[in-house]
Amino acid sequence: MTVEAGARQEERVAGRVWTVRLDPYGRPSAGTVRLSCSRPACADQRFPDGAAAGRKAAVGHVNTHLARIRAGGGPRGEAWCACRAADCAWHTPDPDAGRRGGARPVTGAVRCGGPVVLTVYADRTGRLWRIAEMCARCAAAIPDCRALDTALPPARQGQAASGAAAEPEPTDSTARAVDSVAALFSDHHPSPVGGTSSSPATGPTPVPRARAATLGEASGRGKQWGKIAQRTVPHDLQPDALRVELIELGDAFRAYQQRTEPDPALLAELHERKARAFALWADVSGDGSLRDEARRAEKAAETTREMQNNRVGRIIGNTGNGDEPVVQRLLTQKQSVHARSVLEYVEAHAPHPEAEVRLAVLMLTLRAARAGTGNVTGQDLTGWLQGDAEHVLDQLVAADWLRLPGTVADALASQPESPTAITVPALLPERPRPFAFGKTTRSKLSGWAQKAVGDRKLRKKKLGATTRLLAVYTAAHTSPDGRLGRPEDDGLPLNEPATFCTLLPHQVAEHVELLVAADWLAEADTTGGRLRGHLAERVLPLGGLL
Incomplete structure (x- = not known):
């Protein structure tokens, strides 16, 4: 049974969603991060060792949930598409539209379809992971989203599960015994759980392939599209390393704007990377305005470095060996x-x-x-x-x-x-x-x-x-x-x-x-x-x- 756009939500159960987040905790200089999960039974965890330890724990936590879902029968064929329930905001044409106050797509204009699949999504910054039951079409339209398992049609699912009540969240002992579900994340860190699997009993209904222009799954090139400095990075920009660098820089600048406290050293590094990237972009495209932007980025990096020197009170031009006098300068x-x-x-x-x-x-x-x-x-x-x-x-x-x-x-x-x-x-x-x-x-x-x-x-x-x-x-x-x-x-x-x-x-x-x-x-x-x-x-x- 496929999920049709005109189906009534009240005839179906809501698609389940698990959201795992990694956020700064306390003072940014301390480097502590907090791992939180949308499931009430999952307590928050804190990692003073920094984001790398937090990301490793987050991937392990996600795979624990995936193992439990698999033990509980996998995705449910009668589930309502979780992406559709969110007005299909997970695959809006412009990822920045929500932040700029743009309108989401009209619900009636979104055409869901295909079997219900179990998906996992990881953003490229390593801060958000999402497991969801959704239709195959939405899964194919979401960047960096992977379909791990496909639900049986409801009739066959009922036969396969006869005599056994499927529990959405089995016990920890059951979860540890399951190792057949693996998640592949956009940051390319391997999952601690091996192998992939589809539903048992009968073969799943084929899942539409993700759009290569959006996901880049076959080539492994990641996101093909992004924005930086109010400019759209062309999906066919060459060399490919330049396109990836510009997209990642745009994401990094937006992530910096969400920080609770400034970090001039980090901001100066971002401006320096932007200056190099825009200079190369100007060379390959012949656009003089890009070279002007590169010069502005160089100036911004220089100014930010000066701000950092005055902020931390160290002399300019220090050798970095820790022997320099620490001085709170009155003048820049x-x-x-x-x-x-x-x-x-x-x-x-x-x-x-x-x-x-x-x-x-x-x-x-x-x-x-x-x-x-x-x-x-x-x-x-x-x-x-x-x-x-x-x-x-x-x-x-x-x-x-x-x-x-x-x-x-x-x-x-x-x-x-x-x-x-x-x-x-x-x-x-x-x-x-x-x-x-x-x-x-x-x-x-x-x-x-x-x-x-x-x-x-x-x-x-x-x-x-x-x-x-x-x-x-x-x-x-x-x-x-x-x-x-x-x-x-x-x-x-x-x-x-x-x-x-x-x-x-x-x-x-x-x-x-x-x-x-x-x-x-x-x-x-x-x-x-x-x-x-x-x-x-x-x-x-x-x-x-x-």
């Missing part, structure tokens, strides 16, 4: 580049060469960098400039570099609840913009400079504006390991920090000694026209990452 590498661009701007545009003026210009520029306006308080100004605040502000206002809504005295008396609104005309939007960073980076840079200039040990030593400028300059020009200058260079040319701090080269050594005494620099040397040194461990987070 790109933000450090912007910080150095601000220092160059201050050196070129400060209206007076005095160190006190340059220090004020630096801090006020960072407050007004985006819109030409910003807020300061009297506490800010006196903290930066100490007893020189009034004189420096008078100079900036007289040079029209700074505009205040009132007098300098009013600005120095302003409180945090009513700060002074400053205007820097050279940074107003109608002027050419000297900086390319956004408001978030501006805020980060301002906080970075404030931490450097307002360092507690520098304040305790009552170091002047010149020494503070040198502190800011050294912090902005360090390698990832905290040494001054780039890794391949021998420190910094002595004339560069001297020019920024309005000093002569031979005067730099005096201020370097003050920074060493204040535990800003762990060591320093100014011989041979070079400034060599190393940031103290306490200020490594302020390092600028050359």
